[in-house]
Amino acid sequence: MKIASFNINGVKARIGALTDWLAGADADVVVLQEIKSVDEGFPREHFGDLGWNVETHGQKGFNGVAILSKLPLEDVTRGLPGDETDDQSRYIEATVVGDRAVRIAGLYLPNGNPAPGPKYDYKLAWMERLRVHAASLLASEMLVVMLGDYNVIPEPRDAAKPEKWAEDALFLPASRAALRSILWQGWIDAVRIRDPWAGRGPFTFWDYQGGAWNRDDGIRIDHLLLSPQAADLMVETGVDREARAGEKPSDHVPVWVRLAA
């Protein structure tokens, strides 16, 4: 089972790029972030005609997440537990059954800029809720893949120019510590362990501004976290860097993992 994450920065603007990527990706399950659409506005028929089951958790204008799956999506839940007053659409979960059942958790973690400030407070509070919920996912002992746009640069080598991000919510010590506190529960960062002693990158995001792509001034903020049971079945992982060079690209590229499940 191949499972991918793609922050598409507007599903309506990305129908072409997303369709093209899907045609060559051989993915079974794809979680999307920043669909920037309400549920009714999602091009459900377009992707349905291509054989995808679609579950969305949309929002007007901003945010919004979705899951596309070739296999049926079961036990779908929307929203991150822990705060009934949080009305931002950033989290969706579903189970996909291939050779084995895999729990898929798709997330769009708050950006948090400017920091300090209320947006950064929201980011850290959201990460604390994610930490608590992630622990319950691990306790389930299911195969779990928790993936998406984490909006956190884990380490200096995950940025082309780490010094540029020193004051940014994506790289502040508290953001990195909060991500580590989740990882250290026992999650496996699939792209990182592929080559644990490698140098910089691979990157998953290049800003539209300032020619960041042409300078390869990127960061790694889209992550695949695997439960130990899922990591045992990991056979391959990758970052589809070439998607950033396509027509009308998102500022993020897909990341993916293949499980023997």
Place this chain on the structure above:
DNA sequence: ATGGTCGCCACGCGA
């Protein structure tokens, strides 16, 4: 030091 680019949706906001 500043402005640089997108998407959404029709204006400024969020990233």
